[in-house]
Amino acid sequence: MVDYLPTLIFLTILFSVPLQFYLSPKSSSDAQYYLHKFVDEIHQIYSKIIGKFFNFSNKKGEMFEESEQIGDEKEIIGEETISKEEMSGLFGGSDEPRHPRPPHIKYKVGQVVKHKLHNYRGVIVGWDEKVKAPDWWIKRVHGTEEIDEPNYTIIIDTRDRLVPQIAYVLERNILLSEGV
Incomplete structure (x- = not known):
């Protein structure tokens, strides 16, 4: 007669340890970040599905995404707003590597x-x-x-x-x- 108990215990341990590691957050801020990211993704998927079936879009974009743009995709500077696309090369924030550094640039990044x-x-x-x-x-x-x-x-x-x-x-x- 085959004894299944040791095999069952082994499989339980084999799956429970990685599962426990995966489910336990590294910190509360990590958990909040991933929860926020998850909710945003669900929101986007939901708005895309509803938008396709019912055509719920306005001139500024999807109804659900409109409120998100204020916090995520726009930065408020003074009285004006600038989108992330417009902001990418502004205020020393270029995506392109600047190599070599011109000699008239006195200071370096990190100083x-x-x-x-x-x-x-x-x-x-x-x-x-x-x-x-x-x-x-x-x-x-x-x-x-x-x-x-x-x-x-x-x-x-x-x-x-x-x-x-x-x-x-x-x-x-x-x-x-x-x-x-």
Whole structure:
């Protein structure tokens, strides 16, 4: 007579350990992220299916996706909004590798700098040879002044500002920080 109990125990352990590892989140923020991503995917699938059958679309897109665009696909800067596609090359955020770095670009990505006027520290995460931003933003920040110098995207140190911020700064306004 064949004894199935050891085989059953072995198979239970074999499947339960990986299942337990898969189901247990690494942290609560991971679980929240994946839950949010899952709900978004369900939302998109649902809106596509309903949209095909009932033609529920308006000029701005699907009804369900319209509310999502405000948080996920658009960034609000001042009074204007810029889509992610328009934003991809702006504010030192180009997708193209910049190699080699031109010699007139004084600072490198990863360097810690200090703002001369506002006295905050930060890390350079991107740069542009000349300002690359929407015209309304350039007029608001620089006025009618012609900007023909490198600009750097800087993540501001939270020890200097309570709320995490990113700045787009002219080269003349920053210095290499000494002693972080």
